[in-house]
Amino acid sequence: MAVRVKEQEIFPNAAGIDVGASSHWVAVPAGSSDEPVREFGAMTDDLNAMATWLIACGVDTVALESTGVYWIPVFEVLEQRGLKVWLVDARQMKYVPGRKSDVQDCQWLQKLMSLGFLRAAFRPDTEVRELRAVARQRDILLTEQASWVQRMQKTLVQMNIQLTEVLSDVMGLTGGLIIRDIVAGERDPKALARHRHSRVKASEEEIIKALTGNWREEHLFVLRQSLGMYDDIARHLAECDTKLQAGLKNLGEKNVDVGKPPRFGSKQRKDYDARQLLANWAGVNLTRINGLGVTAVTKILTEIGPDLSRFSTVKHFCSWLGLSPGTKISGGKVLSSKTKRSVNRVRQVLKMAAMSLSRCDSALGAFYRRLCARMDKPSANTAVAHKLARMVYFMLTRGEEFVDQGQQRYEEQQHTRSVAALKRRALALGFQVIPVAVAA
Numbered sequence: 248m249a250v251r252v253k254e255q256e257i258f259p260n261a262a263g264i265d266v267g268a269s270s271h272w273v274a275v276p277a278g279s280s281d282e283p284v285r286e287f288g289a290m291t292d293d294l295n296a297m298a299t300w301l302i303a304c305g306v307d308t309v310a311l312e313s314t315g316v317y318w319i320p321v322f323e324v325l326e327q328r329g330l331k332v333w334l335v336d337a338r339q340m341k342y343v344p345g346r347k348s349d350v351q352d353c354q355w356l357q358k359l360m361s362l363g364f365l366r367a368a369f370r371p372d373t374e375v376r377e378l379r380a381v382a383r384q385r386d387i388l389l390t391e392q393a394s395w396v397q398r399m400q401k402t403l404v405q406m407n408i409q410l411t412e413v414l415s416d417v418m419g420l421t422g423g424l425i426i427r428d429i430v431a432g433e434r435d436p437k438a439l440a441r442h443r444h445s446r447v448k449a450s451e452e453e454i455i456k457a458l459t460g461n462w463r464e465e466h467l468f469v470l471r472q473s474l475g476m477y478d479d480i481a482r483h484l485a486e487c488d489t490k491l492q493a494g495l496k497n498l499g500e501k502n503v504d505v506g507k508p509p510r511f512g513s514k515q516r517k518d519y520d521a522r523q524l525l526a527n528w529a530g531v532n533l534t535r536i537n538g539l540g541v542t543a544v545t546k547i548l549t550e551i552g553p554d555l556s557r558f559s560t561v562k563h564f565c566s567w568l569g570l571s572p573g574t575k576i577s578g579g580k581v582l583s584s585k586t587k588r589s590v591n592r593v594r595q596v597l598k599m600a601a602m603s604l605s606r607c608d609s610a611l612g613a614f615y616r617r618l619c620a621r622m623d624k625p626s627a628n629t630a631v632a633h634k635l636a637r638m639v640y641f642m643l644t645r646g647e648e649f650v651d652q653g654q655q656r657y658e659e660q661q662h663t664r665s666v667a668a669l670k671r672r673a674l675a676l677g678f679q680v681i682p683v684a685v686a687a
Contacts (some may be wrong), residue, residue, distance in 0.1 A: 262306040263357030266314040274353040279304040298328040310360035333367040375552035382549040385487040392480040407460035413449035499527030529553040537609040538600035570633040601631035610657035
């Protein structure tokens with residue numbers, strides 16, 4: 248006779264919410280209400296009614312499915328009402344038994360949450376989320392601005408103005424002045440070529456030849472419109488930079504007030520640069536790590552913040568970034584060890600930083616080149632990004648400072664390890680390794 252073991256509930260007062268665009272389905276424990284499954288609208292009054300009903304049912308923990316951006320208002324309203332909200336990945340509960348529907352989704356989510364089978368997603372503090380919104384908006388504006396530069400290049404080519412053949416950056420110092428003069432009405436190639444900067448490799452005669460074309464009115468109109476959009480986006484970018492710098496300064500001054508000292512000499516607070524602001528906020532200077540500049544560290548801190556206590560170990564942190572090797576094993580055989588695909592922004596920043604180490608005269612640069620000799624570059628890039636992630640984790644959690652040992656010191660260590668490995672291998676085969684100088 249089979250005996251059914253009763254499932255032990257970890258969160259007996261948990262609720263599950265299937266988030267939608269126009270309505271949300273909510274499931275509570277069966278004994279807490281006469282109607283354990285209810286549907287609520289997406290308006291603010293409906294969300295407040297949902298929170299009131301959950302509190303009346305004795306719910307203290309809510310599992311929320313991360314569907315698009317529709318979960319954000321629900322999360323914020325429930326959190327403001329004192330409920331503990333867990334944001335869970337939809338992939339953790341995609342195998343719903345029976346026919347799939349909104350009602351069964353929320354019930355299955357409630358059951359998995361009550362049994363403790365779900366994990367909460369990482370969500371930074373409110374202050375970090377405010378900076379993250381500004382930083383992401385800035386990235387979007389940069390992408391849009393680059394697209395308008397491409398439109399200006401296309402328009403110039405249609406007029407047979409081959410500016411891209413003589414200048415590496417169309418909107419650089421020389422190119423920007425030339426395009427603005429063209430929009431202002433200047434058509435003389437010699438007058439336009441006078442804007443040539445001394446660092447431009449192309450000669451003035453070559454620039455004059457490139458600026459000889461057909462000035463069609465429709466193309467000039469498009470060029471004028473594109474330049475206006477470029478300047479308008481530049482104005483919005485300046486606003487984002489001001490907002491981002493003010494937020495970093497406030498967080499940096501707050502951390503200095505609670506006892507975290509500055510990391511850059513004895514400058515006055517009003518003269519803090521970007522590195523100083525980031526160091527004051529994080530408590531450590533992440534820009535000392537080779538490959539991580541001010542832009543990369545700003546993206547890292549605005550995405551995850553300086554508090555990594557949510558990650559129990561460095562392995563957990565690297566796995567969340569998608570930089571840890573996969574563990575697909577069946578029957579004692581490793582099927583695949585590739586890292587999972589991820590759109591994590593911190594992961595992308597670290598991989599870009601790893602690529603910049605190819606010609607760096609440092610221990611990390613030597614490590615990257617040694618890996619490139621052993622494996623393909625994408626795999627080496629991922630491995631170096633994993634190493635950078637570990638450094639960032641230990642610096643933020645332990646307050647350790649990064650000290651570059653240098654390329655020579657790294658190569659000496661690798662030489663010592665290689666010799667020791669050869670001696671162990673020779674001893675196992677019954678031989679002895681004797682250096683050339685000693686043998687002579």
